[in-house]
Each structure stands twice: as structure tokens, then as C-alpha cells.
Amino acid sequence: MRTTKGLILILAIAALKSCKEKPKPAPQPMKKKEVVYQVFTRLFGNTNTTNTPWGTIEENGVGKFADFSEKALTEIKALGVTHIWYTGVPHHAVINDYTEYGISNDDPDVVKGRAGSPYAVKDYYNVDPDLAIDPSKRLEEFKALVDRTHNAGMKVIIDIVPNHVARNYEGKTNPDGVEDFGSSDDTSKEYAVNNNFYYIPGEAFKVPDWQEGYLPLGGEENNLADSKFEENPAKWTGNGSRLAQPHYNDWYETVKINYGVRPDGAKDFDELPESFREKDYKEHYEFWKDKTLPDSWGKFKDIAQYWLDFGVDGFRFDMAEMVPVEFWSYLNSNIKMKNPDAFLLAEVYNPALYRDYIHKGKMDYLYDKVELYDSIKHIMKGYGWTDHIPVVQKGMADIEHHMLHFLENHDEQRIASPDFAGNAQLGKPAMVVSATISTSPTMIYFGQEVGEPGAEDAGFGDPTRTSIFDYVGVPHHQRWVNNKKFDGGQLTKEERELRDFYKRLLNFTISSEALMGEYQEIHFYNKDHTEDYDHRVLSFVRWTSNEKLIVLSNFDALKNYSLNLKVPEDVITKWELTDGDYPLSEVLYGEVSPKLSVINGQGQIQLDLAPLQSYIFKLK
Template identity: 60%
Template sequence: MKVEHLLPTKPQGKPVVYQAFTRLFGNTNTTNKPWGTIDDNGVGKFSDFTDTALQGIKELGTTHIWYTGVPHHDVTTDYSAYGITNDDPDVVKGRAGSPYAVKDYYSVNPDLADDPAKRLQEFTALIARTHKNGMQVIIDIVPNHVARNYHSLAKPEGISDFGEQDDTTVEYDRDNNFYYVVGSDFQVPLPLDGYQPLGGEAYYLSDAQFAESPAKWTGNGSRQAQPDFYDWYETVKVNYGVKPDGSYDFVRLPEQYLHHSIQQHAAFWSDKTVPDSWVKFRDIALYWLDKGVDGFRYDMAEMVPVEFWSYLNSSIKLKNPQAFLLAEVYNPDMYRRYIQMGKMDYLYDKVEFYDTLKVIMQGNGKGKTLHQIQANHQDIEQHMLHFLENHDEQRIASDDFAGKVGGAQMGKPALVVSALISRSPTLLYFGQEVGEDGSEDLGFGNPSRTSIFDYGGVPAHQRWMNNGKFDGGQLSASETALRSFYIDVMKISAFHPAMLGDYMPLNFKADQISDPQTGEVIKSVIRSEIEIETESADKLVAFVRYTDNQRVLVVSHFDQLRAINLAVVLTAVQLETLKLTSGGYLGVDLLTGTEHSLIVEEALGVMELSLEPMQSVVIQL
């Protein structure tokens, strides 16, 4: 029996972000035809996020829903009846288009509306519905690039389009929004063998031509008039006052602003002239705040200068001090700069934490490596968002990630570690909690990641949806159990007071613990009859989260096949830190209700455990 009565009833302040890919979330169509049209494969709508659906999301401890793919991006569905220009498949990825090729920042994707003419009203109704259900709303902003055919139909009076006022006779000007390949027209990339837009379907715009003169630099920085197929050819790079030689054409922030407040950053920029693109994105962000959006996820933030983020984020925080600002940054050397100088709330902890955890999940890494990463992050750990899946990463249950052995169960010990090891927020990707495997081949891109480019349904998630009832009525027993496990862990993450406390790493050694005075062996750390002790130790991650009056011991076992017996041993220094004196302490596993004893004597604390493959314990003392 789980011990939910040990948890407080209100969140303690540790955020949980649920990423819902909006186009896919509510779709009940199960056809999944490769390159299928919106009529073939169906599409999810804003209205699919009913009160029941939202409560199902909130059940996971969710504080913020990241509605992915909301700003109006290129699609191949014909909406000309609504005054929307058709998009050219030669510069659109997939049938439904990339959510990161935005063509109108002041509107939303017409695919997502029951009535495309009222698409903005339907989204603002979803914002209100989300708030009513006790959660906040995050949407994407993609400052590094926009769609090649960017054109806003809904921009407010006095706002000009990106590129509308550019001087296209020069490669660079500080107030141009784009960079230009002067004297050359854009050419569609040469396709890979076998690739055809729309899967080869005949379409009047699908002719290997796209008019753009002069050509613009491509989103990932390619300066070629004909980018490569692997370039972000559907987008164009936005100019932030960075010259082609990499030097900056704007006032730099003094180094002391690393330690200055939001108000001081805003004051610094208040009398400065900044590049036009900075102002455009500030206006976009403030527009959505006025619509009720509570925060933003910034795509590829490190491709944009830190000074811009200081300018933008201080403007946002002056308007809404509680705005949630999450950035995709992959260079660990730049983490502190984007947090302290750029005023980000949270960054992806991918390159170090996630990438290491993935290797451990796959049986090749050492658990203690995560402790080294956490030690290096102690000054910023609360800013480093943890995740196991998102739209860019492989599904845990996919063959390429988990293979045929562990499947979605491999995510269980990793979830416990990822969600509980620090004060950082946790991100869950829709369908993760029921073991979605991302195996559908829908057109553009390869399976193992649920497609973000095409129309389709998400089978395991659809079984939880149960034709719009959102009650899990079609889930298998193992899928139901997995979702229940996610709910239990995320409740601890979001609600338990110790999760806002300190972190104490515990390492297992492949030898025995001896009495520090006599040298007499008192406990074997790891006992395994099948494999050598070193391998057993490497497959364990353990730590304590604690406050003055709360202590939670977490141990996760990553071995997919073998059970182990072990002794968790706390040294005199650790006991003193945790305020544990001689005697016996009762521990209760918050996941199962199972009781465990910690015996403290002669300045050592010992708890014996037996763990099944991929089992975790979260023991409150």
C-alpha cells in the first residue's frame, strides 16, 4: 500500500512540465498512413483538451502544459478559403509541417481549430480552460529562425513583418531581419535518394522551385543559395546584429550584470538602441502574455546572443514576474551565462545529465557519473530541467533505445533518479507515461521519435484517451501500471518538501565496509551470485534528499535482468548531516508502503535492501 498520506496536499514549488504535441494529443484516428493527409490520418484540436483530459494531465503533478506547435507554421493543407496563402511543399518538412518553421507569430495553427476562422479565439479559450484546471500555459518561441515564406496576416497595427523593411542589396545590415546571398536566387536542396515532397503526390506547388531573390541564409547558418538537404532549409536565419564575421553590432552587457537583477537589466536596455529583430520578438512575447500565456520554451537559444535574452527576458519579467522561461541550450560551458546574464529560468540538462542517464539505462554507464554531474551543477541545479523524452529524443520504449529487453520499464529507475535527484523541474512528454514506442512511420523522418512533421495518431496514448474519455479504458495492464508508477513518482517530485531540500550522494563500492577503528568487516556492500560486484555497483544510483525535518533515501537499480541484495551504509559525517543518532529508524517506501529499518550504531548507519531488476525505492525515514 502506498503512503500518499505522507505527502502534503499542495505543491511545494517544484515545477512539472507536460509537453503535449497539440496536433497529435487529441487525435483518435488510428489509420497512420505514411504521408497521409489531414483527412486520411486525422488531427488533434484545441477542443480535445477537455476538463477531463486536463485533469488527467494534472494527475501527473503537472504545473505547466507546454502546448507544442501552436504558433502558425507552414502546413500543406489548403486554408486559402480563410485568406491563408498555401505553403510550398518544396520548403515544408512532412505533410503537416515543422512547428519550428513559423510563418505568422500573431496567429495559431489552423489545423488545431474546429473553425479555422476562429482559431485564435479557440486557443485563448484553451488558455482559460487550462488556468481553470490549475495549470499554466507555455508555448514555443523560435528566435533563431522563421519560415522562408514568413508573412503575418494577424499582426497588430504598426507591426511590420520580418524582412519587410530589409535592404536586400547587402549581405548584412544591423537592422535587417535576415542575411542575404546577394546576387543569387534560392535553389531547393537536392533531395536524398528516394525522397519526394508529399511522398510523391502530384501538387501544383511541388515542382522543385521556390521563389526567393536574393537567397537568404538558412536557419542553421548555411550561407549557400542552395542549402543541403540536412540543413534547416525550410527556415531562414534571423539577424540579431551579429556581423557575418561573428562580431557584435550592439552594446555589450558589462560583466557585473551577471549578478544584477531583472530590474537592472531592464533599466540597462531602456535607453539603448537595439537591432530591429530584438524589438520584433519582444513585441511577439508581450502579445502572447496579453493573451494569457504564462511562459515560453525557446528553441535553440544558444544560437542567439546572450544580450538579446537579457533584453527580452527582462521585458517579459517586468510584465509578468512569474513567467516561466525555458531554453534549449546544449553547451555546458554556456549554462551559467544564459542563466545569469540571459535571465533564463531553466535550461535543458541534456548534454550532461540526460545523455549520461541514457547510457546508464542502456547498460553501459556508471551510476556514480551522475553524482559527478550534480556536483558540478550545485550552484545552478535548480535551473537545469530534467527529462527522459521530448520531441527531439527517442522514445524510451523504441527498439533503437530500449531494444527488445527492457522496453518502457527501462524508464522507471531513470524517472525516479531524474525527477527526484535535485530541485530541478521535470518534463514529461505526452505518451511517455504509458510507454509509447514511437514506431509509426508517418512520412518525413524515421521512427523511434513520434513524428512532429506529419499527421497521425499515437497508439499507446490513444489507448489512454479511450475515444475522448481520457480514462485509460483501453490501456493494457502493464500500461496502466506504468502510468500509475509515473503518477506516484511525480507526486513525490511535485509535493514532497524534501524535494526542495539538499542532496547527498551515496556511492557503492565493490568491496566491504569496515569499522573505521578496528578494521573489522561489518557489512558487504553488494551481494550478487551471478555477476561481479563492480558491475552491480555501477548499476545503482542512490542519494538522500533532506531538509531539517525530512529525510528521503532514494535507490534505483538499473539492471534489467538480475536482482541484488545490498547494504546502504551511512558514515558518521552523513549521519551528523542528516541528524540521525544511535538507534533504529523506521523507513517507509513511498512507492509501495513497504517498511525498512535503518540501524545506527557505532557511528555507522546500515539499511539492508533487496531490489528486483529495474526496481527503485523512495524511503522516507
């Protein structure tokens, strides 16, 4: 017995010594915020200023992959960008003749605009021929752009649109073994689990009954614009219309994908158990691995993996809420198994679905449109109150990291448009709040940083948004492009100063530790305790043990505030500050250096806040 006990003791001491001798793992650097630069690829490098409504590619010009030169990418990176979302890359239907490259012409009756909707994808295994100098080498040219982007220190995001495809989908460059959408469908049935589309048996498709303003090509004569498109039987339209003749406001240029959801809503696939909300992508992957699934699921998995192999680092998923959450669990877990760092961003507008698509669907990020964006937009337009913003943040506290923030994207009105704020300067306090209030990524839309108003009548659709359907130049952005010097040489003084503001702000956000740390609003405390503080001002604090920030923004375009801003006692306690004076540095412009005075446990900062001014104070 003594021998056995002694041996056990010796072994235990040796094991303990071995554990002590193991080197400690190196501390991991704290993750910083990410910034996505959304750029409409065909518009970025276009220097043509003609802007004829419904203009051809020859009249109005088009940008190319090659326009994203090393210089251009260096300047985008210097703006404070970590990821570029190249919008409109997959080959979508266009009104341009590429038949010499083996591409069929598209019918204007099922194409929006002349350059086409980027969300009516015609071939998922290739890219828009408009974007290539040599359309026969368009994939090679895009691959070169992916490599240049990586070499510039940024990651690449492209669109995948699983809810629908172009009405005239043709996979001309499918990899070996990949079958086209719908090629094996039983078109005699409205629904079959492995059909890729839904059908209207016995009825042929009819183009919409056009109204003024919606005529294909603006009413221009074209031998294909004959109010006819051959599709028999008709398919359901992308937005879910089950009419053989969709309305002109429907997504008539697309057809809806079938994921095994019957017309009555019943599902022909397993639903995820509730417990999978808490499980990681590896467990989601295992759940689906051996199951028989609808054909469309595998087709989109193959598409995503093709682009990951190509070098793409992530995806923006269009109208994700129109596709069952179980499919996203399957797709995203497969993507993460291949690339755990893939950036997965989804368009979901129903707040009641947010947590399902994050936890069950394994999305990294969703648009924070209906909550934060809409609240800030109302404030910028003059009738919203900043009081609503802390309420939104409190309601999102459990998922705040997953809610990507933005003030512009291709679907939203430009800030400088008269139908929105009418003045790009009104976006400055809004952008400070949007970029610093949470740990989520920030997105900026190209041209936002120079006050682009989206005023061009490009053809399809109305101004206020930069057109995604037609060939057009983007004037303020073009002044920054400056004949492809990408140096802002033609910008006005105000535009240069605006871009400098965005550059300062975004670069701070991607370097700040505190912006990935704790958040607490001090807005309502100041409304109760600070004279002259009102609902046009917003304040909050962000911190980690190493960095402490006080953020203050004035949304009022006319009023100057003279404030003795208060930092509540509980924040002072959390920051472990005692009574006394603490110097502050202002991180955006450094024009003021006030002090935080702690008196009887409460912090106070005496300052003046000019119209539309923001301060980010850092405790020294």
C-alpha cells in the same frame, strides 16, 4: 543638552516599541518542484488509427484545441503536472488549403512533412489553423484552451523560435503598428544592422538537390512541388547555411534572423559587463531600456508580450544558443518585468554556455541533455555506469536548479523504441533518479507514461521519435485517450501499471519539501562499504529539517540485489540522529517498511532490491 538627550531617548523608545508592535510577515510556503507535461498539440486528441505514410489530414486525422477537455486536463493535472507545454501552437507552414481563411498555401519544397515543422513559424500573431474546429476562430479556440488549463490548475507554455522563421513568413494578423519581418530590409546588402534577415545578393534561392527519402510529400505529385520556390535574393538558412541552395539536411524550410551580429561575428550592440552575471532581471531591464537596438530585438519582444497579454505563462525557446546572449538578457528581462513568474525554458546544448545563458541571459531553465540525460541514456542502454551520475551532479552543483530534467521530448528517441531501450520498464529507475536528484523541474513527454515506442512511419523522418512533421496517430497514447474519454480504458495491464508508476512518482515530487532541499550522494560510500553494491545501482539522500529521504534505484533488468545499504556518518550527523532504530516509510508503493539502524554513528538498511526497482524511503 539634557532636554535634547531626553527627547532623543523618548523617540528611540517609541521607535523601538513601534518596531516591536509591527506584525511579523507570514512565513512563505516552501517552493515545491514543478512538472512540465510536453504535449504535441496536433497529436494529443487524434483518435484516427490509419497512419498512412505521408497521409493527408483527411486520411490520418488531426487533434484539436477542443480535445483538451476539462476531463482531459483534469487527468493530466492528476498525473502530477504543474505546467503544460503546448508544442506546435504558433501558426507554422502546413500543406493544407486554408485560402478561404485568407491564408496562403505553403510550398512543399520548403515544408518538412505534410503537417509542417512547428519550428518554421509563418505567423507569430496567430495559431496553427489545423488545431481549430473553425479556423476563422482559431485564436478564440486557443484562448478558451488557455482558460481551461488555468481553471484546471496548471500553467501554459508555448514555443517561441527567435533564431529563425518560415521561409514564407506572412504576418496576416499583426496587431496595429506591427511591421512584418523583412518588410523594410535593404535586400541589396548581405547585412545591415536593422535588417531582419541575411541575404545573398545577386543569387536566387534554389531548393535542395533532393535525395531518396527527402522528396517533398514523399514524391507525390503536387502543383507546388516543382523544385522551385521564389526568393530573390536568397536568404541565409535557419541553421546558418550561407548557400543559395542549401543541403537537404539543412533547415531549408527556415531563414535565419539577424540580431545585429555581422557575418564576421562582430556585434553591433553593447555587450553586457561581466558584473551583470550577478544582477537581477530589473537591472538587466534598466541596462537595455534606453539603448538603440537592432530591429529584430524589438520584434521578438513585442511577440512575447503579445502572448503574455493573451494569458500564456511562459515560453520554451528553440535553439537559444544560436542567438546572442545579450538578446536574451533584453528579452527575458522585459518578460519578467511584465510577469515575474513567467516560466522561461531554453534549448542549449553546449555546457560551456550554460552559465552565460542562465546568469547573463536570465533563463530560468535549460535542458539538461548533454550531462544528465546522455549519462542516464547510456546506463539504460546497458553500457553506462551509475558512477557517472554523481560526477555530473557535482559539476552542476552551482546551477543544478536551472537544469530541467527529462527522459523524452519531441527531439529524442522514445524510451520504448528498439533504437533506445526497447522497453518502457527500463525508464522507471531512470525516471526516479531524474525526478528526485535535484531541485530542477521535471519534464515528461505525452505518451511516455504509457510506454509509447514511436514506431510509426509517418512520412518525413525516421521512426523511433513520434513524428512532429506529419499527421499521425499515437497508438499507445490513443489507448489512454479511449475515444476521448481520457480514462485509459483501452490500456493493457502493463501500460496501466506504468502510468500509475509515473503518477505516484510525479505527485510525490511536487509535494516533497526535501526535493527542494539538500542533496548528497552516498553511492561511492556504498561501493566501498556495501557488499554486492555495484555500478548498476545508484543511491543518494535528500533532506530539509522537516523531511529526510533515501533514494535507491536498480538499473539492472535481471539482477536482484540483497543489500545492507549504508548511510555515512556525516549524513547521520547532519540529520542529528543518535544510535538506535528509526522506522522508514516507502513513498511510492509502501510495500516495505524497513528501519534505519544507526550503529556507532553509521546508518544501515537491510533490504532486497528487485530488477528495475526503486525505493524512496522517508524517515518517519
